[in-house]
Amino acid sequence: MNIHPRPNPIIAALYMLRDIDIDVVVIHGPSGCGFMASRMIEDAGIRVVTTAMDDNDLIFGASEKLESVLRETEKRFGPRTIAVIGTCSSMIIGEDMRASIGRSGVNCKVIAVDCHGCMGDNTAGAIKAVEASEDAGIIPHGEAERQKHLLSMATKMEKERGMASVTYLPPSNGPTKLGAAKRIIGCLSDGGRLAVIQVSKKELAYRFSDIFLAADYACGKLGGETKFIANLDPNKGLPRVRRYASDILSELDENNISVDIAGGLDEYAVIGEDLRKKVSSFGPDLVVIAGIPHAYPDLNRDQILITDQPRQLSNYLSKGYDAVGEISSHLMVMNVRRIVPTETGDTIREILRDEC
Secondary structure, eight states, rough: OOHHHHOOOHHHHHHHHHTOOOOOOEEEETTTTTTHHHHHHTTTTTTEOOOOOOHHHHHHHOHHHHHHHHHHHHHHHHOOOEEEOOOHHHHHHTTTTHHHHHHHHOSSSEEEEOTTSSSSSSSSHHHOOOOOOOOTTTTTTHHHHHHHHHHHHHHHHHHHHGGGGSSSSOOOOOSSSSHHEEEEHHHTTTTTTEEEEEOOOGGGHHHHHHHHHHHHHHHHHHHOOEEEEEOTTSSSHHHHHHHHHHHHHHHHHHHHTEEEEESSSTTTTTOHHHHHHHHHHOOOOOEOOOOOOOGSSEOOOOOOEEOHHHHHHHHHHTTEEEEEEOOOOHHHSSOOOSSSOOHHHHHHHHHHHHHO
16 A cells, blocks of 8 residues: 555546647546646646536536536637546536536537546546547547556556555655766766666656767767667657657757667556667666666666656665656656756766866
8 A cells, every 4th residue: 555645547637638639628626626737738738627616516516517618618719629527526426527518519529537536546547538539539449459558557567666566655856966977977988888778758758868968978078888778669659649759859860869769658668678678788887777767677776767756766765776866857848849958967968068
């Protein structure tokens, strides 16, 4: 049992609907439900509104309020698609969102995602979003089945090796980036072989791909040999996710950086063995794993791990790993189209500018 906070199924559904490119999301619940995540999603170009359920709605129902919000949403935004997400409040009182959608009289495509915060794993909400989108013909059956498989594997990985495998984890900001930067610089300055793995979840790749830029800069200054591996297949995943990969690969190509591709940005939970084979064939002196390091099999204390999650960082540090945190990365990558510098990368660049 986990007693530290875990991701919410409602928020997971919200992010999945963003990846499916739904135009507007209506959160059928209190105005504060999903407030912080909704702000971030709107930064990514998706409109998020709420029915703002109150005390009276919990007693008498809020179906008319939902119908009114749907009509106002269509009038104000002119969307092609709207998704209505259930919340703890609306689901507990048994709101029939599909009936309200039918009575609203809106002309665009509207789907209902029956989820709430007590469903268990956060991926349960994302799966509900996938199923509703498939039923409406927004995503094809094959991609829907693929997404559900990947979501179940991500849950399995977290329960076996991630934050869900530990009863309680205190959040940690971890050490400064100086030690990790010096180890990377030291490996290359000694003529060593450096393998950098970027195994990220979707848009977070915009941040963690900066490790490639920094390591390539260091290699150009110092020598040594690098191999870059990433789950950046631009032909896998939902359209928005494929766009992330294409953006990053284009920028890396602009910098003459070649990456060995291992799966797509939604496949982080299933590509561990492929990553390990690619690393083994290179025979590195140092391995850096950025993004979701526990997606890589058999982590060891000789590697450098870079994560954005304060509790996951705490988990790594408690096991004696050399780990650093790029905390708050998620806030920095919403609606970007270019790689976002990391503190680790900037530390490497600053050291080399001062010394070389």
